[in-house]
Amino acid sequence: MSEHVLEKQFADLAHQSETAELGIWGFIATEVLFLGGLFCAYTVYRYLQPAAVIEAARHTKIVIGSVNTGVLLTSSFFMSWASLAARAGQSRLLGWLMLIAAALGVVFVALKGLEYAQEITEHLWPGQHFSLDIAEPREGEVFYFIYWLLTGIHALHLIVGICAVSVIARRAMRGEFSAAYHSPVRVVSLYWHFVDIVWIFLFVLIYLPGRGA
Amino acid sequence: MTATTVVELPHPHGDSYLTDGTTISSWLLTHDHKRIAILYCLSITAFFFIGGAAAALIRLNLLTPRGLLLDAETYNRTFTLHGVVMVWLFLVPSIPTTFGNFLLPLMLGAKDLAFPRINLLSWYLFVLSGLIVLGGLIGGSVDTGWTFYEPLSSGYSSGALVVVLFGIFVNGFSSILTGLNFVVTIHRLRAPGLTWYRLPIFCWSTYATSVILMLATPVLAVTLLLVAAERLFGVGVFDPTHGGDPLLFQHMFWFYSHPAVYIMILPGMGVISEIIPCFARKQIFGYHFIAWSSVAIAVVGFLVWGHHMFVSGESIYAALVFSFLSFIVAVPSAIKVFNWLATLHKGSITFEAPMLYALGFILLFTIGGLTGLFLATLAFDEHVTATYFVVAHFHYIMVGGMVSAYFAALHYWWPKVTGRLYPESWARFAAILIFFGFNLTFFPQFILGYLGMPRRYATYPPEFQVWNVFSSAGASILAIAYVLPLLYLGWSLFRGERAPANPWGATGLEWQTASPPPTDNFPRTPRVTRRPYDYPAPAA
Amino acid sequence: MPMPPRRIAIVWLVLLGLLGGNILLAYAGLGIAAPAVHIVIAAAMAALVLLVFMELDRGASLFWVFAGAGFFWLAILFALTAADYLTRYNFAPTTGG
Numbered sequence: 001m002s003e004h005v006l007e008k009q010f011a012d013l014a015h016q017s018e019t020a021e022l023g024i025w026g027f028i029a030t031e032v033l034f035l036g037g038l039f040c041a042y043t044v045y046r047y048l049q050p051a052a053v054i055e056a057a058r059h060t061k062i063v064i065g066s067v068n069t070g071v072l073l074t075s076s077f078f079m080s081w082a083s084l085a086a087r088a089g090q091s092r093l094l095g096w097l098m099l100i101a102a103a104l105g106v107v108f109v110a111l112k113g114l115e116y117a118q119e120i121t122e123h124l125w126p127g128q129h130f131s132l133d134i135a136e137p138r139e140g141e142v143f144y145f146i147y148w149l150l151t152g153i154h155a156l157h158l159i160v161g162i163c164a165v166s167v168i169a170r171r172a173m174r175g176e177f178s179a180a181y182h183s184p185v186r187v188v189s190l191y192w193h194f195v196d197i198v199w200i201f202l203f204v205l206i207y208l209p210g211r212g213a
Numbered sequence: 214m215t216a217t218t219v220v221e222l223p224h225p226h227g228d229s230y231l232t233d234g235t236t237i238s239s240w241l242l243t244h245d246h247k248r249i250a251i252l253y254c255l256s257i258t259a260f261f262f263i264g265g266a267a268a269a270l271i272r273l274n275l276l277t278p279r280g281l282l283l284d285a286e287t288y289n290r291t292f293t294l295h296g297v298v299m300v301w302l303f304l305v306p307s308i309p310t311t312f313g314n315f316l317l318p319l320m321l322g323a324k325d326l327a328f329p330r331i332n333l334l335s336w337y338l339f340v341l342s343g344l345i346v347l348g349g350l351i352g353g354s355v356d357t358g359w360t361f362y363e364p365l366s367s368g369y370s371s372g373a374l375v376v377v378l379f380g381i382f383v384n385g386f387s388s389i390l391t392g393l394n395f396v397v398t399i400h401r402l403r404a405p406g407l408t409w410y411r412l413p414i415f416c417w418s419t420y421a422t423s424v425i426l427m428l429a430t431p432v433l434a435v436t437l438l439l440v441a442a443e444r445l446f447g448v449g450v451f452d453p454t455h456g457g458d459p460l461l462f463q464h465m466f467w468f469y470s471h472p473a474v475y476i477m478i479l480p481g482m483g484v485i486s487e488i489i490p491c492f493a494r495k496q497i498f499g500y501h502f503i504a505w506s507s508v509a510i511a512v513v514g515f516l517v518w519g520h521h522m523f524v525s526g527e528s529i530y531a532a533l534v535f536s537f538l539s540f541i542v543a544v545p546s547a548i549k550v551f552n553w554l555a556t557l558h559k560g561s562i563t564f565e566a567p568m569l570y571a572l573g574f575i576l577l578f579t580i581g582g583l584t585g586l587f588l589a590t591l592a593f594d595e596h597v598t599a600t601y602f603v604v605a606h607f608h609y610i611m612v613g614g615m616v617s618a619y620f621a622a623l624h625y626w627w628p629k630v631t632g633r634l635y636p637e638s639w640a641r642f643a644a645i646l647i648f649f650g651f652n653l654t655f656f657p658q659f660i661l662g663y664l665g666m667p668r669r670y671a672t673y674p675p676e677f678q679v680w681n682v683f684s685s686a687g688a689s690i691l692a693i694a695y696v697l698p699l700l701y702l703g704w705s706l707f708r709g710e711r712a713p714a715n716p717w718g719a720t721g722l723e724w725q726t727a728s729p730p731p732t733d734n735f736p737r738t739p740r741v742t743r744r745p746y747d748y749p750a751p752a753a
Numbered sequence: 754m755p756m757p758p759r760r761i762a763i764v765w766l767v768l769l770g771l772l773g774g775n776i777l778l779a780y781a782g783l784g785i786a787a788p789a790v791h792i793v794i795a796a797a798m799a800a801l802v803l804l805v806f807m808e809l810d811r812g813a814s815l816f817w818v819f820a821g822a823g824f825f826w827l828a829i830l831f832a833l834t835a836a837d838y839l840t841r842y843n844f845a846p847t848t849g850g
Binding site: 008018019023026027029031036041044049130138139 | 448
């Protein structure tokens with residue numbers, strides 16, 4: 001069991017852990033506004049160009065998107081289980097659970113990479129070579145501008161999460177966490193769930209429009 | 214008066230946070246909030262003078278109607294640099310990162326902030342952002358003004374714009390982390406007995422500022438990201454040729470940038486609330502009103518951003534709503550001013566430098582604030598929007614208000630931070646010179662704006678020259694006046710009289726420990742049993 | 754083989770069910786109601802993640818305030834921006850005079 005560094009400004013370990021958790025909730029609030037701002041831009045654009053957005057969205061890859069959503073939801077499930085295991089002091093179990101969650105994150109990124117590769121060959125990257133067979137291709141191009149930005153930012157957040165989770169998982173496998181001290185687990189798991197929530201909304205805004213016959 | 218045991222440590226002067234480690238790395242790798250505050254202070258001072266140099270160029274150029282020095286393109290780059298540097302590299306960080314960082318744990322009776330390493334990271338991000346921003350501004354030809362309006366910013370301005378936007382993005386990260394640190398610290402690290410209603414008003418203001426930092430800055434970040442992406446992709450959501458709306462940029466930009474002005478002024482108001490009771494030797498009037506007015510400003514300040522867009526093409530109905538809300542947001546500020554005046558009433562007032570700056574703040578902020586109401590009035594704004602009236606309005610608040618408050622804080626807490634007393638006569642002289650120079654610089658600009666001189670133009674019709682000359686004359690006085698504190702404060706570091714723990718006889722936990730404080734702030738965690746501002750208090 | 758706690762396992766299955774339901778509804782041709790329906794289901798999924806996976810329902814009230822603040826301020830951005838867009842084109846301007 002390694003030593004837990006109690007920083008001098010805290011009264012005890014519990015004080016420090018609760019403060020860390022408050023910190024990550026605060027950070028999540030800022031991220032809600034960051035991603036939310038992007039969703040606001042999407043919403044306004046969809047209000048201005050509803051037909052084009054719906055038509056363009058039909059060309060997104062719903063199979064990969066749906067599978068990916070399932071993958072992320074499952075990774076959140078394992079992460080939540082890990083957090084509960086941490087509270088029960090089961091350090092090695094929680095380490096494995098976090099590694100599974102991280103692995104599912106990697107699966108997501110891999111599928112996303114496949115999806116991106118397909119979309120590039122289909123000329124869906126905005127710019128000179130963009131081409132989309134819909135009634136308003138210029139507006140469709142803006143939809144894909146938003147698509148690449150939104151999914152790209154999400155993927156970056158996820159990759160950061162995968163790295164953080166892996167680091168904490170390794171510490172957990174070494175038995176570093178206990179019922180009394182596991183706040184790093186709490187902190188990364190809250191971040192992970194938040195990234196999942198972003199994707200839940202992103203999925204319905206990007207993949208679902210325009211599917212109805 | 215708070216009930217603590219030790220007032221002054223029986224220490225030789227080698228036992229404070231300043232002497233606790235004397236290598237460069239002990240400063241650059243410090244976790245101590247007090248040292249980080251000083252690192253910030255040095256950085257923002259440098260940026261202030263860079264932004265000030267740009268201002269000097271502007272005022273020099275405007276001495277003659279045809280523009281004395283600069284062609285239009287260079288002039289545009291100059292006021293862009295002035296705005297960007299002053300807003301993000303000076304005003305937004307100023308009081309929070311210097312005095313907020315230094316004082317918050319002291320005022321709370323804590324040993325440091327909640328997240329000291331994140332605090333250090335914030336400073337590094339800040340310095341990095343400054344270097345990137347300056348690199349882009351000086352190396353490229355960014356001429357959009359600090360507001361980066363579409364479609365100029367995405368379609369027509371220089372490519373270095375993306376560098377500047379990235380720099381501000383990094384700067385935003387720094388702000389967000391600082392705000393988060395402060396909010397969590399105020400919630401979690403208050404000393405025993407320090408309830409919310411026993412907090413100094415500076416803590417309430419810092420809390421309100423930090424909420425805005427956390428919730429507004431992310432939207433700026435994503436907005437600038439959208440502009441940079443539009444530049445890089447060649448297509449974007451603000452582009453009307455692709456079905457987008459350039460006005461959406463303004464909505465998202467001002468969603469941050471209006472609350473940003475409250476980020477800039479709220480900490481200053483907090484400082485004034487500390488200084489007035491001390492130098493009037495009186496309990497602050499209406500503590501609860503002043504405390505909650507900070508919160509009200511922070512919240513209502515998010516609802517008024519459309520008043521920057523009255524003539525941009527937003528709907529008249531939205532403009533009505535924003536105009537009405539802009540009147541409402543003036544109310545909590547007015548409450549503060551009335552409460553400060555009521556505190557002064559029948560107080561035993563003395564006129565040390567901090568008090569001179571504080572009194573100047575009240576007058577200049579009131580003028581600036583009242584002219585804000587003029588601008589919130591739709592009909593009047595039609596006439597003076599994008600003229601020097603607007604420029605004068607925000608400079609009265611930012612420079613007359615905020616910079617005065619910064620100097621007030623600098624002088625008030627100088628003994629605490631450095632352990633030295635500054636020379637009072639020089640400080641008073643500088644304060645009066647600043648007040649005079651400031652008014653000579655900016656009052657003529659109200660007149661110019663009303664007469665119709667537009668802002669952001671390198672030249673102007675000849676009938677405006679006399680007021681421009683007054684303004685530039687004032688600016689030269691202001692420039693000298695700003696250098697004076699640099700000189701005598703610097704002098705005091707080496708030759709100033711050593712300061713006692715509480716040279717002003719002030720209340721507040723920060724005065725209950727040595728000047729300068731030990732690294733861990735207090736020998737024992739203080740316990741608070743009384744309300745703040747319990748003047749008259751015995752002198753140290 | 755350790756068993757997952759029941760509560761979160763059930764929530765996981767419910768989430769997958771809601772996902773499947775949302776996808777099927779996308780093909781059902783809901784027309785004008787489609788965005789609202791999809792968002793509501795997404796919000797329900799997000800709420801489950803927040804309350805159960807992130808244990809907000811057991812958290813201190815301050816966590817609720819922080820979580821809520823983000824969404825509340827986002828609502829301000831949406832609402833006042835909408836105030837412009839919804840009224841800009843939909844009301845005939847009055848003639849001058």
